[in-house]
Amino acid sequence: MKSSRSTLIAAVAAGVFGAAIALVAASLIGGGIGSETTTLIRGGSAGTLQPVSSNSALTPREIYKRDSKGVVFITSTGVSSQSQSGPFGAPESGSGTATGSGFVIDRAGTILTNAHVVDGAKKVTVRFSNDKTVDAKLLGADRSSDIAVLQVNPDGLDLTTLPLASANDVEVGDPVVAIGNPFGQAFSLTTGVVSAKHRSIDGLNGFAINDVIQTDAAINPGNSGGPLIDSAGEVIGINSQIETGGSGGGNVGIGFAVPIDTARKLLPGLRKGTVDTGYLGISSLSITPELAPLKLPVDKGVLVETVTPGSPAGKAGMKGGSVPAKLGGQQIKIGGDIIQKIDGRPMNTSLALSAYVSSKKAGDQIEIQLLRGGKDEKTVTVTLGRRPQQSITAPK
Numbered sequence: 001m002k003s004s005r006s007t008l009i010a011a012v013a014a015g016v017f018g019a020a021i022a023l024v025a026a027s028l029i030g031g032g033i034g035s036e037t038t039t040l041i042r043g044g045s046a047g048t049l050q051p052v053s054s055n056s057a058l059t060p061r062e063i064y065k066r067d068s069k070g071v072v073f074i075t076s077t078g079v080s081s082q083s084q085s086g087p088f089g090a091p092e093s094g095s096g097t098a099t100g101s102g103f104v105i106d107r108a109g110t111i112l113t114n115a116h117v118v119d120g121a122k123k124v125t126v127r128f129s130n131d132k133t134v135d136a137k138l139l140g141a142d143r144s145s146d147i148a149v150l151q152v153n154p155d156g157l158d159l160t161t162l163p164l165a166s167a168n169d170v171e172v173g174d175p176v177v178a179i180g181n182p183f184g185q186a187f188s189l190t191t192g193v194v195s196a197k198h199r200s201i202d203g204l205n206g207f208a209i210n211d212v213i214q215t216d217a218a219i220n221p222g223n224s225g226g227p228l229i230d231s232a233g234e235v236i237g238i239n240s241q242i243e244t245g246g247s248g249g250g251n252v253g254i255g256f257a258v259p260i261d262t263a264r265k266l267l268p269g270l271r272k273g274t275v276d277t278g279y280l281g282i283s284s285l286s287i288t289p290e291l292a293p294l295k296l297p298v299d300k301g302v303l304v305e306t307v308t309p310g311s312p313a314g315k316a317g318m319k320g321g322s323v324p325a326k327l328g329g330q331q332i333k334i335g336g337d338i339i340q341k342i343d344g345r346p347m348n349t350s351l352a353l354s355a356y357v358s359s360k361k362a363g364d365q366i367e368i369q370l371l372r373g374g375k376d377e378k379t380v381t382v383t384l385g386r387r388p389q390q391s392i393t394a395p396k
Contacts, residue, residue: 057231057232058231058232060177060189060191063177063189063231063233064179064189066233067103067160067162067179067229067233068179068189069128069129070104070159070160071101071102071103071162071179071187071227072101072102072103072104072111072126072127072128073101073127073128073181073186073187074099074100074101074113074117074118074124074126074127075098075099075124075126075127076097076099076100076118076121076123076124077097077121077122077123077124077125078096078121078122098117098118099117099181099184099222100113100114100118100180100181100222100223100224100225100226101113101117101179101181101222101224101225101239102117102126102150102226103179103225103226103227103235104160104162105161105162105164107154107161108151108154109152109153109154109157110139110149110150110151110271111126111136111151112147112148112149112238112263113147113148113150113224113238114146114147114148114224114225114238114240114258115141115142115143115145115146115147115148115203116143116146116204116224117148117224118138118148118150119141119204121138123135124137124138124150126150126152127186128157129186135152136150136151136152137150137151138150139151139270139271139273140269140272140273140274140275142203142266142270142275142277142389143204143205143390144203144205144207144209144387144389145207145209145262145263145266145277146203146204146209146238146240147258147266147270148225149267149270149271162227162229162234162235163234163235164234164235164264165230165232165235165236165260166236166259166261167197167211167259167260167261168261170194170197170236171197172193172194172195172196172197173193173194174194174230174231175191175230175231176191176192176217176228177189177191177217177228177229178192178215178218178223178226178228178229178255179226179227179229180219180222180223180224180225180226180227180239181222181223182219182220182221182223183221183222184222190217190218190219191217192215192217193216193217194213194214194215195215195216195254196213196214197211197213198210198211198212199212199213199256200351201240201256205388205389205390207358208354209240210355210358211259211355212237212256212257212259213236213237213256213257213259214256215228215237215255215256216253216255217255218253218255219239219242219255219257220251223239224239224240224241225239225240226238226239227239236257236260237258237259237260238257238258238260238263239255239257240256240257241255241256242256243256275387276362276363276386277358277361277362277386278357278358278359278360278361278362278364278384278385278386278387279311279312279357279362279384279385279386279387279388280312280357280382281310281313281314281385282305282307282308282311282313283304283305283306284303284304284305284339284353285302285303285305285350286302286348286350286351287299287301287303287338290327290328291303291327293327294325294327294334296334296338296374297338297371297374297375298338298340298371300348301338301339301340302338302339302347302348302350303321303334303336303337303338304318304319304320304336304337304338304370305320305332305333305334306320306321306336307320311385312384313382315382315383316368316380316381316382316383317380318368318370318382319336319372320333320336320337321333321334321335322335322336337370337371338370338371338372339368339370340369340370341369342357342367342369343366343367357384358387360384362384362385363383363384364384365382365383365384366381366382366384367380367382368381368382
């Protein structure tokens with residue numbers, strides 16, 4: 001739905017270090033993660049995650065000394081052109097190589113990274129800061145949130161686990177550091193601050209990733225999957241993409257990290273290779289003052305532009321737009337349902353709708369209050385599906 005005037009790239013080197021990877025914006029509802037209360041966790045004994053006890057401020061030097069041993073250099077080989085095609089631009093042959101970063105979260109050998117670092121790979125290896133390299137098994141990946149979980153055999157490895165905090169606990173201006181492998185420069189540290197919160201970026205399949213952290217800590221190709229760390233030395237996000245402003249593949253001071261809260265929510269399913277994030281199956285527009293020229297019947301809500309055939313929304317009888325219109329030079333469709341509430345909660349933006357749907361699981365039922373034809377108020381019950389991992393093309 002939204003169009004990006006500048007270029008976002010995934011901070012991963014695909015095939016050649018520093019390759020620019022363009023991202024195409026989309027707005028298929030059912031992406032990202034809604035706000036929810038979570039328990040802060042810290043890496044502990046094998047297979048467990050322990051509560052965080054305090055938030056003592058550390059210097060970047062102290063953070064690096066403590067946490068860098070828990071960061072890994074990931075190499076994915078045999079990347080297929082099909083799995084890495086489109087906005088993440090992959091090598092043309094099946095012999096391509098992608099590199100990125102990751103970090104250990106427990107002594108059982110569980111590693112978090114980005115899905116695009118390992119997407120379609122035939123083999124994945126991880127290298128630790130002591131130069132020990134081992135094979136890793138991909139347990140599960142979610143292309144819509146750009147999160148993947150790897151497993152290494154912990155035998156013989158003196159694993160350092162990184163403590164996990166919450167993106168909800170940091171504010172704009174708080175200091176952060178990023179540790180990763182930019183342009184193949186292994187285990188590098190950069191510093192910055194939280195520049196903004198609640199940004200939205202797109203996953204590999206076009207679904208929105210919500211509540212993303214924006215930072216000016218330098219993030220470059222090869223940093224993908226590495227940790228964004230707060231002043232207590234605890235992970236608050238997974239570095240994923242950077243804004244290039246159309247200037248190429250380098251950092252311009254705008255980077256994005258998927259909140260660690262999103263990873264924590266998906267972790268139990270990804271360990272088993274499954275993702276149960278709720279899926280509605282529409283594309284939409286937030287009704288804002290900018291839409292006033294369209295003379296819509298209401299001044300707030302979410303306008304349904306398209307409904308994917310066979311999706312939960314389609315099965316429930318929801319209607320997309322059928323009347324062509326132009327807004328800001330873009331072609332859109334109006335005349336579709338206008339969503340006003342879900343489960344009694346007002347829905348005034350597409351992002352709020354996306355966050356709420358994705359906070360649910362496949363099989364959950366939601367009640368949608370909508371306006372049809374500009375005057376008829378209806379309530380439809382939708383049983384959510386499982387969000388597709390592949391991209392979905394909106395109906396014409």
